[in-house]
Amino acid sequence: MDKPVFEKLKDMGIAYQVVEHPPAFTTEEADAYIEGLEGVRTKSMFLTNKKKTAFYLLIMDDRKQLDMELFKELVGANRIRMASSDSLMEKMSLPAGTVSIYGLLNNKEKDIQVYFDEEILSEAILTFHPNVNTKTIFVKTEDVLRFVKEIGFDYQVIQLTE
Structure with missing residues (x-):
């Protein structure tokens, strides 16, 4: 499942570093395996509106708590919630616990709206x-943003205050 990611990064000339580790189902678990290495530990949240007519991928620092009400206001939606594992599989062909920016490679419809929390974009490296x-x-952060654009998605930068 990761082979297309590495092939695409190579095709785009994007350098990366990989750390292999046991399965990590939460960002806290993953953080334990990459402690001491430079890079913002990101949390990728796959969200949807109540009617499942809009889907959102939000990338933020994993230490931050999402204020769902604020996010709802920022994207102009009535109700926002975590998307189901069925929606995740349907839209990104991913099982729960593996959501990331690279799942966009599997979204042929290009119907996921991508958001980055402004706070993490000033950092040099994202994980x-x-x-x-x-x-x-x-x-590198600039390469993540280039990746998103080059695979056919736009993104928006939002400010998620704590």
């Missing part, structure tokens, strides 16, 4: 699962 939870990938 993600490469569509499997047994590896963590470290990529």
Whole structure:
């Protein structure tokens, strides 16, 4: 499942570092395996509106708690909630626990709205699962943003205050 991610990064000339580790189902578990390495530990949240007519991928620092009411206001939605594992599989072909920016490779409809918390974009390196939870990938922030654009998605930068 991670092979297409690494192939795409190579095709795009994007350098990365990978740390292999046992399966990590939470960001806290993954953090334990990459302690001491430079990079923002990201949390990728796959969200939807009540009617499942809009889908959102939010990338933020994993130490931050999401204020769902604030996010709802920022994206102009009535109700927002975590998307179901069925929706995650349908839209990104990913099982729960492996959501990341690289899941966008599997979204042929290009119907997921991508949001980055402004706070993390000032950091040099971001970390993600490469569509499997047994590896963590470290990529320069500007390369992550270029990746999103080059695979056909726009993104918005929002300010999630604590």
